[in-house]
Amino acid sequence: MGSRAAGIALGVAIDAVVGDPRAGHPVALFGRTASALERRTYGDARARGAAHVTLLVGAATGLGVLAERARHPLARTALTAAATWAVIGGTTLAREGAHLARALEDEDLARARARLPHLCGRDPSQLEEPELARATVESLAENTSDAVVAPLxxxxxxxxxxxxxxxxxNTLDAMIGHRSARYERFGWAAARLDDAANWVPARLTGLITAAVGPDSxxxxxxxxxxxxxxxxxxAGRCESAFAGALGLTLGGTNVYGGRVEHRPTMGDGRAPEVADIRRAVRLTRAVGLTAAALSVLGAGAVSLLRAGRTR
Incomplete structure (x- = not known):
């Protein structure tokens, strides 16, 4: 099977059982490190941002290279499992969707508005039930790629x-890759690199959604x-596939920190309703499980190819 394939399978299983830790998450530690470094590297220039991203991504990747050099197969499997668990967020994503669904089913708008920032960066303060439902479904679609399919x-x-x-x-894109006065230039490299890293996974997410969704x-x-x-x-590849699979229309006007964006609509069904959140959660889980199986098979194939070359 190969230590890489076994490690990915074990990491996915750990995530399914325990999800993300409440405190001390490795990604949160990376975020704090990135924030501390930004205080030294920040400048309103693309070159400054590119240097910031290069340092942090290079350090993370270098740590992974060291882990891959572990000689014993069991050690490589354990390190791969730990890394997989640390970087995927399928279980937590589904739980957040379920939390939003429960709050809206209870007609508790205040609770739902307070919970939405766990999923996306929209300003929830003025959102009513239909817009909260749409935001949740769209965020589940996009984050299925970012949190599950892409890392796998x-x-x-x-x-x-x-x-x-x-x-x-992906973490740096979430931190500095958005359009604002501070990050328009400094965050440019993070945003473009994230676009490149997600190009294939987003399209793969769309295809898997079409394959496993209720209306392929x-x-x-x-x-x-x-x-x-x-x-x-x-993002449109993921959201459009979810819209078609669930028979919905997604897109519209969104507010991000006072900035209004008008998104084109995708799909030709009705607007999302509260009940559609749980349908989207089920679809997220199905896509994640399929991606995990494909990742394990892919990693196993890579191991076989490597073994063949060394003979």
Missing amino acids: FWGAVAGVPGLLGYRAV GRALAVLRRDGHRHPSPN
Whole structure:
């Protein structure tokens, strides 16, 4: 099977059982390190941001390279499992979706608004039930790629360096890759690198969604027709496939920290309702399980190819 494939399978199983830790998460530690470094590297220039990203992503990837050099197969398996568990967030993503569904089912808008920032960066203060439902479904779709499919893809392709390097890139994009007066130039490299790292996984997420969703034909049709309409080169592939699979229309006006964005609509169904959140959670889990199986198979294939070359 190979230590990489076994480690990925074990890491996914650990995530399914325990999810993310409440305190001391390795990604949170990386974020604090990145914030501390930013105080020294920040400057309103792309070159400054590129240097910041290079240092942090290089350090994370280098740590992964060291882990891959462990000689004993069991040690490599254990390190791969630990890295996989640390960087994927499928269980926590599904739980957050369920929390939002429960709050809205209880007609507790205050609780739902307080919970939404766990999933996305929209300003929830003025959102009513329909917009909270739409935001949750869209966030589940996009984060299925970012939190599950993408790290598993890079883990299968590049092992621990791929797992840690991808999570570093994605975390930096969330921290500094957005458009604001402070990060317009400094965060440019983080945003572009994240776009590149997610290009294949986002499209893979769309295809898996079409394969396992409740309406495969419509999911594939909407993915082909609307996937490119989103301003992000990747998010639209995930959201359009979810829209088609669930028979919904996604997109519309979103508010991010006082900045208003008008997103093109994707899909040709009705607007999302509260009940659709749990449908989206089930779809997220199905896509994640399929991606995990494909990642293990892919990692096993890589191990077989390597073994063949050494003979």
